[in-house]
Amino acid sequence: MGLIKAAVGTVKGVLADSWKDVVVCPPLSNSVIVADGVKQNDKNSSNTKGSAKVISNGSVILVEENTCMLTIDGGKITNVVAEPGSYTYNNTTAPSIFAGDIAESVAEMVNRFTFGGGVAGGQRVVFINLQPIPNNTFGTVAPVPFPEPRYNTTVELRFFGTYEVQIKDAEAAVKFYRDVAGKQTGGITAQSLFRSPQYLNEFLQAISSAVVALGNSGVSYNQLGMHTYDLTEKVRQITEKTWAARGLTVTNIALNPPTLSDESKSLLGDRLKADTMLGADVQRAMMNTSIARGIEAAGSNKGGAMLGFAGINTAMGTGGAALAGFGAAPATTPNQVRNPNSWTCACGQTNEGNFCIGCGKSKEGIGAQSSVWKCACGATSTAKFCAVCGKPKPVEKKYKCNRCGFTPTNPSSPPKFCPECGDVFNDDDVVG
Numbered sequence: 001m002g003l004i005k006a007a008v009g010t011v012k013g014v015l016a017d018s019w020k021d022v023v024v025c026p027p028l029s030n031s032v033i034v035a036d037g038v039k040q041n042d043k044n045s046s047n048t049k050g051s052a053k054v055i056s057n058g059s060v061i062l063v064e065e066n067t068c069m070l071t072i073d074g075g076k077i078t079n080v081v082a083e084p085g086s087y088t089y090n091n092t093t094a095p096s097i098f099a100g101d102i103a104e105s106v107a108e109m110v111n112r113f114t115f116g117g118g119v120a121g122g123q124r125v126v127f128i129n130l131q132p133i134p135n136n137t138f139g140t141v142a143p144v145p146f147p148e149p150r151y152n153t154t155v156e157l158r159f160f161g162t163y164e165v166q167i168k169d170a171e172a173a174v175k176f177y178r179d180v181a182g183k184q185t186g187g188i189t190a191q192s193l194f195r196s197p198q199y200l201n202e203f204l205q206a207i208s209s210a211v212v213a214l215g216n217s218g219v220s221y222n223q224l225g226m227h228t229y230d231l232t233e234k235v236r237q238i239t240e241k242t243w244a245a246r247g248l249t250v251t252n253i254a255l256n257p258p259t260l261s262d263e264s265k266s267l268l269g270d271r272l273k274a275d276t277m278l279g280a281d282v283q284r285a286m287m288n289t290s291i292a293r294g295i296e297a298a299g300s301n302k303g304g305a306m307l308g309f310a311g312i313n314t315a316m317g318t319g320g321a322a323l324a325g326f327g328a329a330p331a332t333t334p335n336q337v338r339n340p341n342s343w344t345c346a347c348g349q350t351n352e353g354n355f356c357i358g359c360g361k362s363k364e365g366i367g368a369q370s371s372v373w374k375c376a377c378g379a380t381s382t383a384k385f386c387a388v389c390g391k392p393k394p395v396e397k398k399y400k401c402n403r404c405g406f407t408p409t410n411p412s413s414p415p416k417f418c419p420e421c422g423d424v425f426n427d428d429d430v431v432g
Contacts (some may be wrong), residue, residue: 012308019430023058025067025127030134033167034181034188037061037069055123059089068128068173077177082130082170097170127180129171132166132251136194139390141383143261143353144208147215155264156353157221159211163196163203163235164252165243176247195379195388202242203235207253210234221258228253256390261353339356402432 023037055071063069063081071079071089081087126316139160146157150209167176181188193199210231211224219227232253239250260268342352343363354363373393375386384393404421408414414425423429 012292021056023061023125024061025062025064025337028067028129028131030131032187033129033190033193034135035127035129035175036186037127055089055114055125057089057091057092061087061089061125063087063127064128066165068178070126070128070131070171070173071123071127073123074294075182080170080174082173083250108430126177127169128176128181130167130173132164133190134164134252135162136190137163137377137389138200138203138207139386139388140204140208141381141385141387141390142213142355143264146212146221146258147362148221149215149218150220151268155221155268156259157205157211157264158261158385158390159224159258160386161253161255163207163250163254165190165248166249166251168249172247173248175245179246200388202252204241206235206238207231209238214296221260225255225257227374228255231255263353285422308383359419397430399425399429400424401427 021039026035026038028035061069061071061081063084063086065084067082067115068085069081070078072078074192079097081097085098087098113270123325128257137160141157141202143156143158145154167173178192194203213222213234214224214227214230217405219230224231232250235253236244236250243250270299342350344350345361351363355361374380375389375391377386377389377391379388381387381388381393386393396412399414400407400411401421403422403423406420408425411431414429417424
């Protein structure tokens with residue numbers, strides 16, 4: 001059951017008289033990956049006994065730019081077309097491939113099926129989108145340990161963003177249909193595919209590994225946004241045996257600025273202060289600033305300026321000795337700062353943040369917040385961060401009457417009027 005390219009295979013309309021159907025690709029948006037072909041018969045069609053599950057001999061199939069068309073008979077691929085144009089369906093010829101350069105293994109998979117003109121089962125035309133599929137969101141719920149090279153320590157990062165994926169050619173389209181879409185009916189959208197737990201978890205594992213690899217290569221956490229090309233390449237390499245085998249290629253990643261956990265912010269803040277204080281020049285500058293402030297204060301001494309300057313002369317002798325004793329910063333720093341607040345979860349994972357990086361339970365054992373909330377991306381979550389895009393849960397406003405100090409039983413859901421003084425609850429009463 002092959003195809004004849006209409007521009008070549010028809011001679012002065014000889015085959016035109018036998019065309020039964022015109023099969024076209026429905027409009028494909030950037031979010032549609034697979035769609036079934038649609039029959040568009042006009043009033044001149046001679047197909048009065050056609051079936052939705054049968055492609056009539058002589059039917060015309062229109063293939064547009066950036067699409068790959070597959071004809072399916074009894075669940076088997078019988079034709080592959082990725083070249084734009086009009087094609088005539090002929091069930092007396094061998095399977096056809098109009099796809100340019102295609103792997104021999106894929107071509108053999110198609111060509112090995114032969115039919116004698118009969119209908120082996122349900123027939124349909126499938127169109128696969130070859131354009132890049134953008135705006136697939138991702139985000140980490142639990143923080144990811146990141147080797148911060150600048151401070152030679154490990155911090156906890158949360159990151160989110162979007163990525164672009166593409167089925168690049170006919171060979172990839174055949175792989176995708178064979179391994180992903182073959183047992184599904186109807187269209188497949190990016191949302192239904194990439195928000196499924198399997199694909200979402202595979203991508204998060206891949207990008208987490210890629211982020212850690214960049215940290216090990218010397219990229220600081222606040223420089224990750226400048227290395228999106230390297231990040232995309234590493235994710236593509238990691239998914240080579242999974243997504244590429246299914247015909248999918250990650251073509252671009254847009255990473256939003258990562259966020260540190262509260263513990264990591266505190267850790268890096270302390271390290272920054274410590275590094276600053278270790279510098280002898282900084283210590284001298286701070287001491288000189290203190291001396292200048294002391295001289296200024298001496299001029300306004302309540303006991304008289306002379307008494308103030310007499311006291312500061314004594315302090316200057318001590319300060320001068322201190323300045324002379326300042327040395328250079330240590331040549332090396334400890335390899336790692338141990339967090340005294342580290343704890344071990346019931347699952348056996350050792351953690352430094354409020355949530356376990358192994359199972360997601362909280363330090364207090366309560367786990368993620370039980371209240372369900374809806375993120376701006378449309379996903380619902382019970383955790384502090386959205387599992388799809390990584391955005392934090394909106395902070396609820398808490399109210400307390402600014403007139404009498406009355407606090408509602410539920411500070412996040414106050415009554416319209418204060419029961420104690422009658423004042424209206426509004427933004428003036430928000431306390432946090």
